[in-house]
Amino acid sequence: MSSFEKEGSPTESDFAQFNFDKLEKELEATAAAEKQYWLENDAKIRAVKQGVPTYDHFREMVMGAHLKPLEKGEKVDQAFTRSRNQPWNTHASNFPNSEAADKKDLTCTALSSSAENLPSNHAAFTLQWKRCGNDSNLKYHFLLRYPKEGNISLSQVFKTDLPSGIFADCCSVLNDLFTVGDEENVITVLEHLSTSKRFKLTIDFLSKGEKAVLYSLFSKFSSVNSELKQVYRVAQSV
Template sequence: MSVSHDDDHFDFNKLERELKAAVTADEKYNRENDAKLRAVHQKVASYDEFKEIVKASHLKPLEKGDKIEGKFAQPWNMHADKKKHVTDSKDSETNEEKTRVPQNSLEFVREWRKLSLDKKYHFLIEIGPEKLENIFKPEIGFGLLGDFLLVLLEVSQEELHIVLNILEGFSRTNRFSLSVQFMSSKEKEACEKLFKRIEDLNEWSDRITSLRSLYGLIK
C-alpha cells in the first residue's frame, strides 16, 4: 500500500501569507465601511470631503504613551527665542485676518466651519460672486445653500448688488434645483426675506423675478 507524500510538499508559508492578506483585506474593508457610515452620518458637504474621510480611515490618534521619534534642538538663547515666538504669533494673527480664498468646496467648508455668523457673511462677500460660483460649480453640498441664505440676510443696503450677483452665481451651479428642494422651511423663509430686501434694486427687477423662480419662490 503506497503512502501519499503530498503533505511533505505542502507550502505552509504560502498558506500563512494568503491568510494574513485575507485578514488585512477584511480589516481594510471594515475600516473603510465604518468611515463611510460616519461620513454619511456627519452629512459631509461634498464628495471630495467624503473621499478624504474614507482615505484617512487608517489613521489613529496618538495615545498617551506613544513616543515621537526624532531629535529636538535646545535653543541657545531662550530669551531671543521667546521674542521670536511673540513676533511669529503676531504675524500669524495678521495672516489669519486676511481672507484665504478656497480653491474647492472642501477647503471652503473647512474655513466656513471655523467662522462666526458675522464673519461668514464677510467671508462670502470678500470671496465674491465669480469665485464662489467656480468653487461650487460641481454642486452646492446639501445644507450649504440654506446656510448661505441665512447668512446673506446680514446684507447692508450698499452690498445688495453683490448679494444679487452671488445668488445668480449659485443658480448656475450643477444640480442647483436639487439643493433648493432640500432647503428647510426656515431656510425658505430666509430666502423670501432676502429677496424682499433685494427687490429694493428696482433697476434689476427682471433679473430678480427670474431668480425668484429658480429659488422656488412664487410671487
Template structure:
C-alpha cells in the same frame, strides 16, 4: 474612495434613501455629516487674533475701522470646496463671520469653488446667513453671490431640499433686496446733457439689476 465632495454627497444621499430615514431632519443630518473629515493637528483651534476684515467699512462717508475676531486659519481664504467646508463648519461660529466670508470671497470665487457641486445643506445655510446680515450697501455683491450659486450643478435639487425655515429666509432675503432697490442711486446729478446722460445710464443699470433680481427670484422659487 474618491475624495470629491460632490461624489461623496451623491453616495450618501443614495445610502440615506435606501435606509429609509424616518424624517427630513434625519436625512439632512446624514448628508451634512458626509462632508466632515477627521481633525488633523493643523486643524486644532489655536490662538485667535483680531484681523481687520470689514467689507462695508470703506463704503461709508466716514468709515470706521472695525476689528472682527476670526480664527487664525482664515488668514488665507478657502480655495477649494474641501477647504470651504472645513472653515465653514469648524472655524466660523457666528452668522456675521460667515456672512463676511461670503462677501470676502464674492460671487465669482464661490461659483468657481462650487462649480462641480454645492454640498447638500449649504444653500439653505447661505440663504439664512445672507437674510440675517444683508445690508443695503452689499446689495450688488449679494446679487452676484446668488447668481453664481444658481449656476452650480444640482442647484434645482438643493432648492427642492430647502427646509421651510430656509425657504422663509429666502423670501425674506429677496424682500430686503427688493426694498434696497429704492436707495436713491437713480437720483439725477447735474443738469443739461450730462445730467440727462447720467439719468439714462443709471436708469438702464437699475432696469438691468431689477431684471436680474426677478430672474433670481424665479430660480430660487420665491413667489
C-alpha cells in the same frame, strides 16, 4: 552665491521659519473635508434613489454618511465603542488645539486683502466656513470677498455640488447681516451659487424654515432679476 541660488529664491533661513506642522494639519484637514464631501455626496444619491419620504430622512442619511455598519460578528456594544471613538464632526478633529491661533489664522484667510487666500474649491471653502464657527459677521465678509475681488467666483467653487447645509447657512448669514450698500454683491453671490450643477436638488430639499429665510432675503432687495427669483422659487412670494 552659487549657480543654483538666484535672487528671490528661498533660503535655508526661510525654510527654518516655515511652519511645516501647520501646513501638515491644514493638508490633513483638507483631505478629511474632501473625504467627507464624497461620503455625503454618495449618501445624497442613495437617498434620492431610495425616494426618502421627508427632508429629515434625507438629512439624517447625509449626516450619518461617515458611520460604518456593524461588522460580521460584531456586537452592538462593540460598535458603540467604535463609533464613540470616531468623531461625529470629522473636520473638527483635524484642527489645531489652540483656538486663539486658529482664530488668528482664519481671520487672516477670510479677511485678508490677498485674493490668493480665497478657497477655490468646495472642500477648501467648506473647511474655512466651518472654522468660522458661529461668527456670522466673519462668514458674511468671507462670502462677499468673492464678488468684491472677482479673481475667484463662487460658481467655480461650487461648480459640481452645493451642500445643502452650507447653502442654507450662507443664505441665513446673508439674510441676517444684509445691508443696502451690499445689495449688488449679495445678489451676485446668489447668482453664482445658483449655477451649481446640483442647485435644483439643493433647493428641493430645503426645509420650510430655510425657504422662509430665502423669502425674507429676497424681500430686502430693491430690485432683482425675475429669472433669479424663479430659480430660487420665490417669485410668487416676493
